[in-house]
Amino acid sequence: MKKKIPEKTIQRLLLYYRYLYFLLQQGTKNISSKSLADLLEIRGSQVRKDLSYFGRLGTRGAGYDVMALRDTIAEILKIDKEKKVCVVGMGNLGAALVAYKGFEALGFKVAAVFDISPQKINHKIRGHTCHDIKNLSKIINEHSIEVAILTVPAEAAQETALRLEKAGIKAILNFTPVKLSLSKKVKINNIDLAMELKTLSFFIR
């Protein structure tokens, strides 16, 4: 079933999950598909369609049980299984991401951080001992890390990405402005912060 779920649905499920998580913390026990839809600014029919995909989760009139729905989505998305990530490149952005609380809330654990600079190697960065990038493969294997966050300078991006692939990394969140060229086996998401800002500001009247 997993393979048939479209990426857009997955993204919405993650958003549902996060709202349900907040609602639970606030003590909310039930929620209608309409309220959930309003929070996400989508149609209620879309919510019902997404959720019905996974069987009967709601009761007509009473809405959804927040905790049951949260747990079901967590199970579908395997959110409750901790996933180990490494961060490669300990510049300002890399160091900030190591400490980023949002990752933890969605079940990610930073298991290793890497840099090439002797000033950083073997020093503590936000509580993590920075490893020499030379030991990338060894440490990724030791910790069974599958996901990497890439924040090295542009000129080192492609080479580092190839090393990550060789080390067995399956997915890369790429913060460099470089279009990485790897085998299809590695899933890549690109976040180009400057481009986001530029595109945004172009549409200012």
Next chain:
Amino acid sequence: MKKKIPEKTIQRLLLYYRYLYFLLQQGTKNISSKSLADLLEIRGSQVRKDLSYFGRLGTRGAGYDVMALRDTIAEILKIDKEKKVCVVGMGNLGAALVAYKGFEALGFKVAAVFDISPQKINHKIRGHTCHDIKNLSKIINEHSIEVAILTVPAEAAQETALRLEKAGIKAILNFTPVKLSLSKKVKINNIDLAMELKTLSFFIR
């Protein structure tokens, strides 16, 4: 003309611009639409279509003059005009973004940074004096800032966004996981780092 250019074309123009910028620095004088297309992993016909939109820029056989093309795109996108941004929320991510070199390369200048914490207000953060968020409106107006980067905690996001709108901000790059509710006049781009990582890692086999 500006309003007719689709967002996807703008994004590609920005990518062309950045490659041309690199090429110029490397001393490359001419480039074919095919080489440009290969760098971007799109079809050559797409490049020719995008660029023909702005008049005759290439010569059949000789390809494009890198500098002329760079300058034309810069003019179309108004890249050469410096744009002032403010960063609101001086946590790890906010502080990293203040120092992010990529923004500068695309013509952005951080003109002010804000926080609510007495430990940060009036202190220097990456060379910028941190302002009290109470003075948001005053400082945004003084510096004619149009773009804001929002990196406050989730629970303060909507309130802060409303203050930014009131202060005259026209575009917000939103790093909080909150779906901001503002008037249509404010253009918003959302970057949800944890969601990007989650969506990515879901597709690992």
